[in-house]
Amino acid sequence: MTRKEWSHLIRIGLLMGLAVLVVSVIGMVEKFNERALIVGYLTLGQLLLYIPALYAGYTSVPAGEHRAMPQRLLGGVVVGLLAVMPVILLILVASSWPGIRSYFVNISPNMVKILTAGKGVGPGIGLLAGEMAALGLIGAAIHLIPDRIRKPIVTAIIFTVGFALFSDVSLNIANQLFARKTVRVLFGTKGITPLATVIVFVISLVAASLWTWKGREAYARRQANMSSEQAKRSQRIATTVLMIVLLTLPWVLGVFLTDVLDRVGIFILMALGLNIVVGFAGLLDLGYVAFYAIGAYVTAIMTSTGNLGMGLSFWLAVPVAVVAATMAGIILGIPVLRMRGDYLAIVTLGFGEIIRVLVRSDLLKPVIGGAQGILNIGRPTIPGLTFTTPQHFYYLILLACLLAWFISGRLRDGRIGRRWMAVREDEDVAEAVGINLVITKLLAFAMGAAFAGLAGSLFAARVGTIFPNSFELLISINVLCIVIIGGIGSLPGVVVGAFVLVGLPELLREFDEYRMLMYGALLIIMMLVRPEGLWPSPITRREMHAAEENAAAVEAEHSSDIRAAVEG
């Protein structure tokens, strides 16, 4: 191997080693170890150690380069061993110097035990090194398997791990469908049993192979041969099925998971609103939580049966809350019309803080309760039903989300959508083609605020009690992250983003202390690997694509220039 190849191996190996070291030192491994994936065999903590080694092996040969098989495999073993070095050092230090704990709280004897699999320092280190080297080898060897076999296997493994990680979801469903005994065969208290693992793996492997070998082509062929009449019908069928699933979901999932869904739904609603402001019109708004707060407080004051409230009906409060939030959106919009980019972000950030401080202040305490918040917020009622359980609220939130989705989509495809896009692209030119910037921007702010107001209103009714703490800057950041990670300007992206950033953390509640760390890591990884988002809008995809194309063209030009220069 050449020096360059070696230096690449060392870099990847040590980088991943560093990753393993960090997750160990900050206590993630120990904490995550409490969550079993496959009962008795694999925990989430172990997975955290193994993934860097696998990844190191997988990337041990830079993309597009070729190596002979033995070299490739050797490289895999080398990076696997390099990836374990830092953590071996950690084990040695931790076991010989217990005092280190006063500097790094999380380096506990228990952590050392986990790392060495409870076999003592010497054999433990050997075992760990062996495992990591083997994983590096596997990572490197994955490339040797032909595509059509590798793809289904990798898909099946990822699916199985995902299934195990979110076994709560399937456990909840299974509990409602099967007898307790059957359920116990498949699920542990956390994670799934080896038997279930095998079943899930085999099923997903078969499904993935069929899809890779036959399904994808058949699907594409059918899609291509469909007449517009047939296409329309299949679309209708798909929509109907989706609606049925959405409507029955809360009863299949049970109370806990429906509650999670409600939370996600409220964030979807907010993110759909912010998507108009940030995604369509390109106005960076960091004080978005203010409108959410306004919607919530208006609803709370109007419907609360406590001494601060008026005890009015929820249905009366909702329109007022939405209008109030919309007005606030316009009031914020007017002074910031002339601001762009960073300045706009800072001013809106300030606006969000003003609302938060006001809500908490003694000045408004007689009206909105200060730090004590507002209690006994009225529940929505329709004849024969009072909305109390998460399942009831689910339908209300679903309705609001569908409405917001519909409005967003229609506005985006209409004239105002084009105006927003033009303003996002080039404000000056947009104005010069006859677009009234004031109206166009205010409309974006107003629509965004209206959705947030509605979300706030639903939130207040759902939780029954609101405190200033519920409306922190973090919510604005959260919603913004949903829009960005989902895919800026994309409606399905918003939904995916909300599930990833709000739904997943709810299912991984016990790791809440690492939530922000994961957010940060996720954002960085996304920006590097998939800057257009998880489910990008066609426009963003086009943008990224165009950038790549242009870069390729420039590069081609460059290289031909260079070639010409060399030849000339």
Next chain:
Amino acid sequence: MSNLLEATRVTKRFGGLTAVNDLSFSIPRNSIVSIIGPNGAGKTTFFNCITGFYVIDEGDIVFDGHSIKGKSPDVITKMGIARTYQNIRLFSNMSAIENILVGMEPRLHSPWFGPVFGLRGTKEEEEKANVDANQLLNFVGLRGKGDTLSSSLPYGDQRRLEIARALAGNPKLLLLDEPTAGMNPRETAETTEFIRNLRDEIGITVLLIEHDMRVVMGISEDITVLDYGQKIAQGPPVEIQGNSRVIEAYLGRGAAGSAQLSLKHQEAA
């Protein structure tokens, strides 16, 4: 009212710099008029004054019988003035057809909430706009390129698309800022012909900034020469070509002087 645009004693200052100084200028209806001058003479600044990007400090600009002084760019555009830019400024992440549709803003009037309620008027307006946009696309020679991202179009097509976007709002006056910049002789000839057609067939009045003298002399009926923000000459092409102040502005005093000197020498001899 024979003049479509009438600028009287327009002055625009940036701090201590007077970019346009006491400029009076008129554009007759249905004509092609050019502004030329060395770099930094204030041509584009004057454009920006007409389109409302800059607010003029002194003087007045009257378009089609109404003063446009102090009006914002979108209002001025709706009155019937459209422009293109020296360095192409398309909405680069929008398709060609979307660019033209945005350009149609001045003549679209359906309410913003129309699509939400599926209003019939909105639907009809959108359908008509799409038909018109496609026609315009064909007119400028971009048939079948409607769905192409505007930034992926070749340079010449981008120039044409920018003109199409400007035309989409049915302007009475079209301001073209160096429309042939960066074009090869063949493209330049085509564009020149195209501009002439705009006037002859659609009846749009054109104001041109251009460096290529063949284009300017070929199609303009009237040429105004700016130097240091001031008008130093005005007249039909033949007159401008022989004007000594113009030669001086372009080549410098020494050059002009020596040119005259050499003439005198010849006379003496």
